[in-house]
Amino acid sequence: MTALHLSSRPESATTPSNPWITLVAVTGGQFLAVLSTTVISVALPTIGRELHADATATEWIVNSYVLVYASLLMLSGGLGDRYGRKGIFLTGMATFALGALIAGLASNIPMLLVGRVIQGIGPALLVPTSLAVVRSAFPNERERAVAIGAWSTSSGLALAVGPILGGVVVTGLGWRWVLLLNVPLVAVFATVAAHIVPRLPRTLAAGRFDWQGAVLTATAVAALSFGLIEGREQGWTSATILGAFALAILAGLVFVGWERRHSDPLVDLALFGNRAFAAANLAGAVAFFAFVGLIVYLSAYFQQVQGHSAIRAGLDVCSVGVAFALATPISGRLVGRCGPRLPMVTGLALGGLAVVGLLSMRSDSGIGSLWWILAVGGFGLGLCLTPMTATALAAVHPHRAGMASSIHNALRQVGQVLGVAVLGALAYSGPVLSMAGLHHAFAVAGGSLLVMAVIAALALRVEAR
Known part of the structure; x- marks a missing residue:
């Protein structure tokens, strides 16, 4: 290597x-x-x-x-x-x-x-x-x-x-x-x-690398992720968790102030003035918030409530992955032909409707009655991910593609951690997965996707004009 x-x-x-x-x-x-x-x-x-x-x-x-x-x-x-x-x-x-x-x-x-x-x-x-x-x-x-x-x-x-x-x-x-x-x-x-x-292009900036910004953003994301990961275990109001969230907020505020003054910042905050860029990154966070939580807690449902093995539980949710794989090539072609707005908004809306549709699930619901809902959700995810990523990258000069990619992936990862933490807090009653809690989690995840679909539709329409 x-x-x-x-x-x-x-x-x-x-x-x-x-x-x-x-x-x-x-x-x-x-x-x-x-x-x-x-x-x-x-x-x-x-x-x-x-x-x-x-x-x-x-x-x-x-x-x-x-x-x-x-x-x-x-x-x-x-x-x-x-x-x-x-x-x-x-x-x-x-x-x-x-x-x-x-x-x-x-x-x-x-x-x-x-x-x-x-x-x-x-x-x-x-x-x-x-x-x-x-x-x-x-x-x-x-x-x-x-x-x-x-x-x-x-x-x-x-x-x-x-x-x-x-x-x-x-x-x-x-x-x-x-x-x-x-x-x-x-x-x-x-x-x-x-x-x-x-060997691909580098930026030609002469200034030194923004190590202060890198340390501040790493501190903010690490503290936030730690608080979200450990919150349910240690208690959301414990001193450790509140301290982690306070450190994340403080580091984030200092990071924003530092980046505004830096001549060659790690993150160009002016990019978020581009509505399409901001909407694409927010949509990425929301999509991973909803769908990663969906996969994690549906797998837990099939194992803890229905008593399936780990392999069987994985197979129970595989229609999400199959539909996702079918949708992404279609999404790429749609983005190339008509731009990102149609597949992004359609995918978010389909995903939201599918997750809301899981509110019909009961403790004895088998995969036979759920697979097609999961497939619609996976198809929606496959439709929306490509236009989100393409929009985030299109907002910057190719020399700064790494920065745009880092922002997009970091927000998706934070969305993933947030989804597991927040939806888990809703789905579990103590150590036990409850159906009422699972319904609350699905309502929050599905509602988030539907709201994001509206935001993306408006933001990309304004940017196109």
Whole structure:
């Protein structure tokens, strides 16, 4: 794998001889990185038994990865824009593989958590830069829309199929292979990327990198994510959780003030004056808030209420992933032909209606009566993700695609953490999943998507004018 090399010479602006192979290489890395947020969840009971860990310790096997991933996302886009996206991407791949190797060979929980923290640095580096590489590799707008659709597909499918793949691997090979299989797969994708992905443009700004902004945004996102992750366990009014939220607010306010004064900021706040950019990023956060919560708590419903195995529960919700995969190519073509407004608004509206439709679910409702509702929701998600991403990237000069990608991915990740925390607080009554609470969660998630559909329709209409 190629090490990160930070030189002062600008990269040459070259287009790959085969951009579609470039797309396969970077979306492969993206798929593995996002997959690791869900694939290990079904292995937690087995890990707890073998390594003699309690429930809190095993939960942090997932949470440590998510926390590091979310808090460092804003950093990597700026590094890629300035020092070269290819180098940052390959460094992220190498870090991800190293963390997976350490975690997979761990003999105790502390060693496993160290591996997961290192592994979480990987996607923070490679996910925003992978999208920036796609943006630069496809100068043709229609082809770029299709490529972004493929990138979005890899991300959504990783979330949807993670529990199924995790269950299969744990049952057939053991929990360690959920982590160790990443190493040879990363080696393949990284080797292809090292040979195929060209050196892509950097920003030409002469000022130094905004490390203060990077530290402030990492602190704000980490504190917010920690508070949301631990809130239900420690109590939303506990001193620790209130302190975490206060630190997040303080760091966020200082970050905004600092970025306004910085000559070459990590985040150009003026971008949010573009209504389409602001709406696309807010829509990304809302979509992940609703759909990640939907997948997590529907899986819990099938296991805790209906007594299904982890693999069976994964199969119960697979219609979301299948419909998503069918919708994203359609969405990419629609964006290329008629712009982002129609697929984004339609997707959000379909998703909202589908989630609201789940209010008909009862404790004895089988998948036979629910699969088509889940399929409509997955199709809506597939329609709206590509135009959100395309709109966010189109708002900036190609040299700052890394920054736009970091903003978009960071907000989606925060939306994901927020969805699991808020919808979980609604769905659970103590340690038990309740049907009344689940209905409240569906009402909030579905209502959020429908409101976002209206906001997106108005914002993109004004921007088009």
